[in-house]
Amino acid sequence: xxxxxxxxxxxxxxxxxxxxxxxxxxxxxxxxxxxxxxxxxxxxxxxxxxxxxxxxxxxxxxxxxxxxxxxxxxxxxxxxxxxxxxxxxxxxxxxxxxxxxxxxxxxxxxxxxx
Numbered sequence: 001x002x003x004x005x006x007x008x009x010x011x012x013x014x015x016x017x018x019x020x021x022x023x024x025x026x027x028x029x030x031x032x033x034x035x036x037x038x039x040x041x042x043x044x045x046x047x048x049x050x051x052x053x054x055x056x057x058x059x060x061x062x063x064x065x066x067x068x069x070x071x072x073x074x075x076x077x078x079x080x081x082x083x084x085x086x087x088x089x090x091x092x093x094x095x096x097x098x099x100x101x102x103x104x105x106x107x108x109x110x111x112x113x114x
Contacts, residue, residue: 006065007102012042013081014064016072032077040066042080048108060109062087068095068103078107086111 017032044062051057064078078087087107096102 006041006043006063006104007096008041010039010041010066012040014038014040014042015079015081016069017077017079018071018073019075019077035071035076036069038066038069040064061090062107063104064107065096065102065104068100072103072105077110085109 014037015034016036016038018035020031020033021028022031023029042062042064044060047058048061049056050059066072072089072093074089074092076089078089079085080087086109088110090106090108093103093105096104
């Protein structure tokens with residue numbers, strides 16, 4: 001069976017949290033619940049340069065590869081088990097080669113860890 005290079009070693013444990021929306025006083029409020037514990041290949045490549053309000057900054061981003069799970073969607077959060085850092089999924093996760101075996105997605109840090 002074909003296995004891409006970036007899927008050979010999935011050793012980083014993460015917790016996937018799915019999102020539920022609750023309508024409270026006229027506003028949609030996000031509620032996160034634990035959905036799955038998975039192992040991923042975590043590749044950060046040093047982050048992504050972004051420019052906000054005329055200031056150049058480096059945003060903490062990473063590319064994750066894991067086994068296919070249809071419950072992992074663009075609204076989910078990823079919590080890295082090693083330090084508790086919280087990331088949000090950017091865009092829609094890619095079903096690699098549409099085989100329902102592996103998936104890849106980009107994440108951006110939203111809260112710090114240890």
